[in-house]
Amino acid sequence: MLVYLNGDWMPAESARVSAFDRGFIFGDGVYEVIPVYGHRPFREAAHLARLADSMAAVGMVGQQFAIRWPAILARLTDTLRSGDGSLYLQVTRGSAPRQHAFPANAPPTVFAYARPGDPTAGAGFEVAAILCDDIRWGRCDIKTTSLIANVLLVQEALSRGADEALLVRDDRVNEGAVSNVFAVSAGRLLTAPRDRLILGCITRDVVLELAAELGIAVEERAPSRAELVGADEVFITSSGREVAAVTRIDGAPVGSGVPGSVFCRLHTAFQIFKEEVRMGKRV
Numbered sequence: 001m002l003v004y005l006n007g008d009w010m011p012a013e014s015a016r017v018s019a020f021d022r023g024f025i026f027g028d029g030v031y032e033v034i035p036v037y038g039h040r041p042f043r044e045a046a047h048l049a050r051l052a053d054s055m056a057a058v059g060m061v062g063q064q065f066a067i068r069w070p071a072i073l074a075r076l077t078d079t080l081r082s083g084d085g086s087l088y089l090q091v092t093r094g095s096a097p098r099q100h101a102f103p104a105n106a107p108p109t110v111f112a113y114a115r116p117g118d119p120t121a122g123a124g125f126e127v128a129a130i131l132c133d134d135i136r137w138g139r140c141d142i143k144t145t146s147l148i149a150n151v152l153l154v155q156e157a158l159s160r161g162a163d164e165a166l167l168v169r170d171d172r173v174n175e176g177a178v179s180n181v182f183a184v185s186a187g188r189l190l191t192a193p194r195d196r197l198i199l200g201c202i203t204r205d206v207v208l209e210l211a212a213e214l215g216i217a218v219e220e221r222a223p224s225r226a227e228l229v230g231a232d233e234v235f236i237t238s239s240g241r242e243v244a245a246v247t248r249i250d251g252a253p254v255g256s257g258v259p260g261s262v263f264c265r266l267h268t269a270f271q272i273f274k275e276e277v278r279m280g281k282r283v
C-alpha cells in the first residue's frame, strides 16, 4: 500500500513518525474519512471543508497548515484498482518536546492513505444498538483523532452483542459513537441539529437531501431517549455504513423489529444516488 507522509510517497511499511509526535502523545490531531465510489471521492469538497473547519477549530492555522489535498487525493484514488474504497487523511500538530502549549515552529505531520474495497464491506444493513451516556467532550463537531471515548463506547456496544452505541446527553440522543442517528415517527424524521454536540456529517446531509426529494418531513431536533425507543423506526448514517437500520435497542425490537418503510425508501434512494455518483451524474 502506497501512503502519503509529509510530502513524500512511500510503501506503508516505510512510513515513520516521531515518537514525540503530538498525535501520539496528546491525540492532538484531526482527520477525515472519504468514501470513494468509481474512482470518485464522495463529496470531496464537503469533506475537505469539514477538515478545514476542524483544523481552524483547534488552531491549526497558518501557512504550514496549507495542504494541497486535491492532488494528494487524486493520486491516492488512482491506487484503488477497483475504483472503490476510502481515503483516510490525518493532520497532527507535529513533533516537539512534550509540553501542552502549541509548539512554536513544528511543521504538522500530514498522513494519508487509501483503503481498497467497498467502503461499506462488512457493515450490516441491520444493526443492533445500545444506549450509553455520551461521555465525550463538548466539541463533538471537531473530527479529532482524540477518540478514546468513542473507542470505549464502541467496545461497550460490542461487548453487549451490539454494533453501535447511541449517545445520550441531558436526555438528548445526539448521535452514535461512529454515526449519526435518525428516529422515524409517523413518517417524520427526527435527528439532532448541527451544533457542537454532533459531528456535522456528510452522509447525514445526503440523507436529508434525499428525504427532501422524497417528500419525507424532517425535524432537526434531537430525540429524547423515550422518543427514540418508542419510534417506529431508527436508522444510522455514516461514511462506513451509509444508511443502516437499527432494529434492536438494548435488546428490544425497534417498531416491528425489521427495517421500516421510511428507512427502505431512503436506503434505496441512497444506492441510486451512489450509482449516479459513480457515473459522474451527481456529486
Ligand code: PDD
Pocket: 033, 175, 176, 177, 178, 179, 180, 199, 200, 201, 202, 203, 204, 237, 238, 239, 240
Ligand atoms: N466517522 N458521528 C461520528 C462521531 C463519527 O465518527 C462519524 C463517522 C459520523 C458520520 O459522519 P460521516 O457521515 O461524515 O462519515 C458521525 C468515521 C467514518 C470514522 O471515524 O471512521
